[in-house]
Amino acid sequence: MIFASPTRARRPRLTMLITAGLAAAVLLAVLVTLGLVNHYTRQNTERDAREHLQQLSWQMRDTLNRVVQTAINDIKLVRELPQISHPHTPEEARKVLEALQKSSPDYAWIGLARADGKVYAATQSTLEGQDISTRNWFNHGRERYYASDYHPTTLLGKKLPGGTDPWRFVDVAGPVPDADGKLRGVLCVQMNWGWVRRLVQTMLPSTSGQKEVELFVLRADGTVILGPQGTEETVVRSTSLTLARNGTAGSVRESWGDGKTYLTAYANTGNSEEPGNLDWTVLVRQPDAVAMAGADALQRPILLLGGLLAVLAALLSMLLTRRLLAPLNALSGDIQKRLAAQDSSAPLPPIAPVESFHEAQVLSQALAELVRKEESHLDSLRNLNERLESTVAQRTREIAGKAMLLERALAQEQSTQMLLQERAAELRAILDNAYDAFIALDPGGVVLDWNRQAEKLLGWRRAEVIGQPLASMVLPPLLRRAYERDMRQLAESGGDTVLNRRIELTLHNRAGQELTVEVALAYVPRSTGHLFIAFLHDISERKSLFASMEAMALRDTLTGLPNRRALLVALNEAIQRANRLRQNCAVFFVDLDRFKQINDRYGHEEGDELLRQFAARLRDNVRKTDTVGRLAGDEFVVILENLQDDSAAQETADKLRPALLQPFRLKTTSVTLGASIGIAVHHPDDPHDIEMLLGRADRAMYQDKQLGKPQRIRR
Missing domain, CATH: 3.30.450.20 (PAS domain)
Known part of the structure; x- marks a missing residue:
């Protein structure tokens, strides 16, 4: 076999190619790594900034909702008090309203308006007697709980102390029904706008690690009602506002009207399932450059370090490549001499020993053996090629058959997949509906x-x-x-x-x-x-209905006092507490004298009104811890607890008699009549017998009635 040595174009040396390849690979790896580090650094920085802004928007939204709901809950509680639901005088109702205002300093004004739109009672008597029937909170609050947007008020603002910032309020109102469920009036709480500003001042200082964070509160039309200086009462048009008004909450990168790019978090206040919502949007923004300042500052040292590492890697790869390829260069020169000899039978020229590179010696011996075995391998390759062609034809036929089976299986699987998707869609529709x-x-x-x-x-x-x-x-x-x-x-x-x-x-x-x-x-x-x-x-509704029915079953429908059933339960509990605390308790059996004559003479309607006033007078002239209830007809029971001795019960009865002798002003007349009071005292060592205790009080009442007291009936 004769080797020719054709003339070829000069090729780059392997040393240069390996050096350049290694240097390029290292540089590429460093650049990719640095790019990934920079990418994830910016990504993490942006994610942290977005999460922080979202937390601020959610915190502001939840706090605004909570303040409005707290005001509504205060209205719910206050309207149940008898001083508000059935006030006798404006002073009585005003004391309750001023107590609520004292407990909540942000309540600038609290007022109770009658159904005709006149203010019946208000804190510090402000606006009492004024007609507020045209106010939104009055008209909406007649039917439901209502919260209105913040607004300046002229009428109330003139009566409040002045300042640099005009008075602005958020109105929260709700109906006050009477015992029959009819509208008796409307209760309104006007919250000073200052609580929102204080809320922002307490939230933003806690973000000292985040510079230039600004918070906006907007109406539904995009008007700024709370924001940085100079932005209030301006209109905002932004992507974040549009997303928030669509009912979503999150964050977005966007451009504002000032031409700057900001990271903006957004959230809506209010809840459609809650009574009385403020339909506001909370936006918290931070300049994009400020939010990403940390990542941008880190980018420059990362690039400098990457470039330095790439240069060092290129130099090291060049030195290493030259050292490794020196033996191969020597072997290449020997092979060139062998090819120039034009004689395949001549042995390869001897290769100088390479002490540091054993593989070069093995390679030279392998090349000689390779030439000798080449022909043998060619013959084997021809035979193998013939067998391979036969085998390939057979395998091709087998593959074609299996391909047909596979195509059928795929078609069946596709049909099954479509059926599963239809079943999944049906199941989703069933669950959603x-x-x-x-x-x-x-x-x-x-x-x-x-x-x-x-x-x-x-x-x-x-x-x-x-x-x-x-x-x-x-x-x-x-x-x-x-x-x-x-x-x-x-x-x-x-x-x-x-x-x-x-x-x-x-x-x-x-x-x-x-x-x-x-x-x-x-x-x-x-x-x-x-x-x-x-x-x-x-x-929830079913449980509430059961609770309401149970409460109605324990109340007297005419006077609102506990009925006989509730009295027996309360008396049993009072006796148990008296025995446990080793203190006395007493039962008053109170009966109106000559009530039947009043009922027969003036009618049942006046008689019912007399019973209601008598019940209210009993309740108002005993302690809050005592229990007053109606047993039947004109018979009432009073349960006194925590008595040190028997004389305490007698003293209470003596204080009660003058109050009951005061005239009762009915619709058509005024009457003065007395009441008989029977007293029975239970001591800790007495038998636990409720009927016996009531019987003793009943008999004592009849004895008191038989003693006789001067009574008169006056028109």
């Missing part, structure tokens, strides 16, 4: 699925709760540990203890309100574990 809330949980209590009814019941959207632990959203902190323990027990028992059963639980919705629900829980095993499926049915 189910009457009960549906929640799917993994073994750790993390939400996997959530239908529309669950969104309506608990307030969170499906996208917000997927992947979140259920306990942290719907359970108070004190109950979460018990919930986690129960979930572990259910997983271990396979759910046998709760299958086919409905369990009653109390949960919290997104607004923090308590909900009573019935829960049906199912345990679903899977190949990779298991999951829990829960159906929740809201029974």
Whole structure:
């Protein structure tokens, strides 16, 4: 075999190629690594900035909602007081309103307006007697709980102390019904706008690590009602406002009207399921350059370090490549001499020993052996090629057959996949339109699925709760540990203890309100574990109805006092407390003298009014800890507790008699009549016999009546 040595173009040396390749690879790796570091640094910096701004927007939103709901709850509590629901004088109602104002300094004015629109009572007597029937809070508050946007007020602002900032208020109002459910008046709380400014001042100083953070509160039309100096009463048009008004909460990078780019977090206040909402939007923004300043400052030293590492790597790779390729260069020169000899039978020229590179010696011996075996390998290759062609033809036929089978299997799988997708769509439609809330949980209590009814019941959207632990959203902190323990027990028992059963639980919705629900829980095993499926049915209204019916069953419908059934329960509890505390308790059996004559002479309507006034006078002239109830007809019972001796009961009766002798002003007449009082005292060592105690008081009352007292009836 003769080797020719054709003339070829000069090629780059291997030393240069390896050096350049290694240097380029190292440089590329360094640049890619630095790029990734820079990318993730910026990404993490932006994510942290967005999360911080979102936390501020959510905190501001939740605080605004909580303040409005607190005002509504105050109205709910105050309107139930008899001084507000049935006031005798404006002074009586004003004391309650001023006590509420004292406990809440942000309440600039609290007023009770009659149904005709005249202010009946107000804090510091401000606006009393004024006609406010044209005010929005009065008209809306007649039918429901109402919260109005902040506004300047001229009438009230003139009566309040002046300042550099004009008085602005947020109105919260609600109806005050009478015992028959008819509108008696409207109760309004006007909150000074200063509480919102103080709220921002307490929130923003806590963000000292984040510079130039600005907070805006906007109306629905985009008008700034709270913001940095010079922005209030201007109109904002931004992407974040549009997203917030669509009902979402999050953050976005956007350009504002000043031409700068900001990271802006957004959230809406209010809840459609809550009475009295303020439809505001909270925006928290920070300049993009400020938010990303940390990442930008880190970018320059990273690039400098990367360049330095690339240069050092190139120099090291060049030195290493030259050292490694020196023996190969020597072997290449020997092979060139062998090819120039034009004689295949001649042995290869001897290769100088390479002490540092044993592989070069092995390579020279392998090349000689390779030439000798080349022909043998060519013959074997021809035979192998013939057999390979036959085998390839056979395998081709087999592959064609298997391809047809595979095509059929794929078609069947595609049909099955489409059927599964249709079934999944049907199941999703059923779950989304189910009457009960549906929640799917993994073994750790993390939400996997959530239908529309669950969104309506608990307030969170499906996208917000997927992947979140259920306990942290719907359970108070004190109950979460018990919930986690129960979930572990259910997983271990396979759910046998709760299958086919409905369990009653109390949960919290997104607004923090308590909900009573019935829960049906199912345990679903899977190949990779298991999951829990829960159906929740809201029974809050049913529980409230039962509680209302139970309360009505214990109240006298005419006077609103506890009835006979409630009195027996209260007397039993009072005797138990007296025995436990080793103190006396007493029972007054009170009967109106000559009530039947009043009833017969002036009619049952006047008689009922007399009983109501008599009941109110009894209740107003005993201690708050004492119990007053109507037994039947004109018979009333008073339960006194914590008495040191028997004389304390007699002293109370002596104080009560003059109050009962005062004239009763009815609709058509005025009457003065007395009452007979029978007293029975229970001592800690006396028998626990309620009927006997009432009998003693009854007999004492008749003895008091038989003694006779001067009475007169006056028109």
